[in-house]
Amino acid sequence: MSEILWSGLGLVAPLRARVLGMPPQHVTGVSIDTRTLQPGDLFFAIQGDRSDGHDYVGAAFERGAAAAVVDEGHAAALKHLGTLYIVHDVLKALEGLGRAARKRSRARIIAVTGSVGKTSTKEMLRKVLSDAGPTHASDKSYNNHWGVPLTLARLPESARYAVFEIGMNHAGEITALVDMVRPHVAIVTTVAPVHLEHFANVEEIAQAKAEIFSGIVKGGVAILNRDIETFPLLETAAKASPAGYALTFGADPAADASLVEFNAAEDFSRVSARVLGQDVSFRLGAPGRHMAINALAVVLAARAVGLDFRTIADSLASVAPAQGRGARETLWLDGDDPLSRFLLIDESYNANPASMRAAIDLLGAAQPTGAGRRIAVLGDMLELGPTGPQLHAALKDDLLRNGVDLVFAAGPLSRHLYEALPPEKRGAWTEAAAALQAPVAAALRAGDVVMVKGSNGSKLHALAAGLKGRFAVAEPQKSEVV
Ligand SMILES: Nc1ncnc2c1ncn2[C@@H]1O[C@H](COP(=O)(O)OP(=O)(O)OP(=O)(O)O)[C@@H](O)[C@H]1O
Ligand SMILES: [Mg+2]
Incomplete structure (x- = not known):
């Protein structure tokens, strides 16, 4: 019951x-x-x-x-x-019930915001904390004016840990939400030019994210990314908050949790870090350097609520990328031919320049087999304001650097990228994503690695789902399992 x-x-x-x-x-x-x-x-x-x-x-x-x-x-x-x-x-x-739940709760509470990586970090924390005790966390990306109070109202009295995703489109929104959550630990994953339409510049975005620190309970902890240009601004806000100080993570050696070595394997990574003066190494079940950086925030937050390094490291090994955020699926061009398989990296849950670059790097780290190629299937990144065309065209360098062989693109903004590419890298361009599925499917070969990504509004998730429906997701023969 x-x-x-x-x-x-x-x-x-x-x-x-x-x-x-x-x-x-x-x-x-x-x-x-x-x-x-x-x-x-x-x-x-x-x-x-x-x-x-x-x-x-x-x-x-x-x-x-x-x-x-x-x-x-x-x-x-x-x-x-x-x-x-x-x-x-x-x-x-609903807000009233949320506040009552918070008041009666004895859980250690963590809040996560950032331009990108909120859900990935929240889900990593859910995994790590669940291994240590009863944990409650936001469903999906329930991070707005109804998502946050709904998640609070669902907080069971028995929870020992709770993780809340907090988002925003405008200045002031996070202040109102974090005032309900009153976290012991607050994380800003990163700040990037996303939702530029409502902000004049990236500093204004950082200021709005920093609102999360204002809601930290006295004696709590602010955790922030040291690698980003707006770090000084965030640090100042953290120091002025009830937390009074900040713990930092990133590749920067001065960070409290700093990445020492990152090794990408096919679908996991090996991470070595120096965390609060100790060497910590772990295997991370979600591939990509961006996930390793998110994991460092997780390590700090989990430490802050009392977990030890060993427990945290063990749990991180069994983290898996979430649906649409790097989840991998092996598909068969021909269900009867085990050698006809190709790999689909489903990154179709949303895109902005930061996550698009991370996903292209992920494609670069993946190894095609036989005559296979690296194929990117990209949709528009939306809500970028007037710099949109330029931000799309700039991805050309990332694609070339990562040895991407073929690019399929959908949408008016992606056209700026498509036309900037050398002709031999152009697969096809269509106005709508729905029309792109057929040319992608026709071009696929055994051994290919295909990465699909775009903003939610550009409907690349339907294309990814279409490919999964079109090609067999058969279990490989026993002898094929490697
Ligand atoms: N630190 C990061 N840097 C760049 N990309 C990232 C990072 N963390 C996650 N991503 C990628 O960004 C995309 C969105 O990730 P995620 O769902 O975690 O973000 P979010 O902040 O919750 O987004 P939303 O605002 O839509 O709820 C995914 O493709 C994911 O792999
Ligand atoms: Mg989210």
């Missing part, structure tokens, strides 16, 4: 609600989406950009919701469906 999350009566005060109907004994989860709602959940009828949760209260009860939180205006029309907690503002009620 699922753990009791909240008692029915205990919900009234944090929600500032009046109850219509019989309050449930307890609820075992919190949901804002009927598609993923589990029986026993408390359903919050949140007003979204495209839909209003009040239209789904019936569906929530059909799926087994224990009760629903709705606003005054909808109460009369919905009361026949089941028990309602009636509030003035449903999102505010």
Whole structure:
């Protein structure tokens, strides 16, 4: 049976609600989406950009919701469906429950922000901390004005550790979110020119990320990347925060967790680092130098909440890249021919210049077999503002340096890159990603390594899924396993 999350009566005060109907004994989860709602959940009828949760209260009860939180205006029309907690503002009620969860929690709490690497770092922490004790962490990239309070409201009393992803599009957003989370440890993974449309320059972005330090509880720890140009600005903010000082990570030898050696194997890495005066070596299950740098932040954060180096290192070995963030799949051009296999590196979850470069480096580190080639299938990086065309064309050097043999590209911005490439490296360019799948599929050969990446809006994830659907994902013959 699922753990009791909240008692029915205990919900009234944090929600500032009046109850219509019989309050449930307890609820075992919190949901804002009927598609993923589990029986026993408390359903919050949140007003979204495209839909209003009040239209789904019936569906929530059909799926087994224990009760629903709705606003005054909808109460009369919905009361026949089941028990309602009636509030003035449903999102505010969710925040109220989140704050109550934080207040009752005895967990060590870690918050992660940054221009890129938030989910990767959060998932690494989830793995490492889960190996040490009951751990709660954000689902997916639930990092915004509803994702953060939802994750808090789901925090079980029994959790010993919790990890929260915090994101932002505008200055001031992180301040509001971290004020609810009140972490013991806050991490800024990196700062890069992402979401430039809402900011004048990278310093302004760094300033907005640094807001996370303002919410650290007294005596807590600020962890930040020492390799980035905005490091001094972040360090100043950390020192002025309740933490009062910063721990740093990066390739910089002066960092508290500094990368000494990085060796890329096919689908893992060997990392040696000097951390807080000690030599630490570990195998990291998620390949790529960028993941090794993320892992150094993880080591510092896990140390800060009391884990020892040995335990942390053991857990990092079994980290796996998340879906769309470097997960690898071997596919067969011909399901009956074990030699016709090629490797798909699915990096299709989002892109910006920093993660695009990291993914191209990952392709460079991968080894094609036989007559195979390195193939990049790239979509547009969105939200870059007026420098977009230039930032795309600049990837040419990364592709050449990494020995990429063939490039397929989709979208108007990627066209600037495609046309900058030498003719023999051009596979095909299409306006929409959907049209690119056929030429990519036709060009594939046994032994190829194919890396797929683009911003979520450029729909490269559909292309990656299309390739997986088109080619066999058969288990290799026993004799083929190496
Ligand atoms: N430190 C890093 N530097 C560059 N790229 C990275 C880094 N960490 C992760 N990536 C890559 O960036 C992409 C997005 O990673 P991830 O999902 O962890 O970022 P995020 O910050 O959670 O993104 P979002 O803002 O969309 O939630 C993935 O392709 C991942 O492999
Ligand atoms: Mg994320």
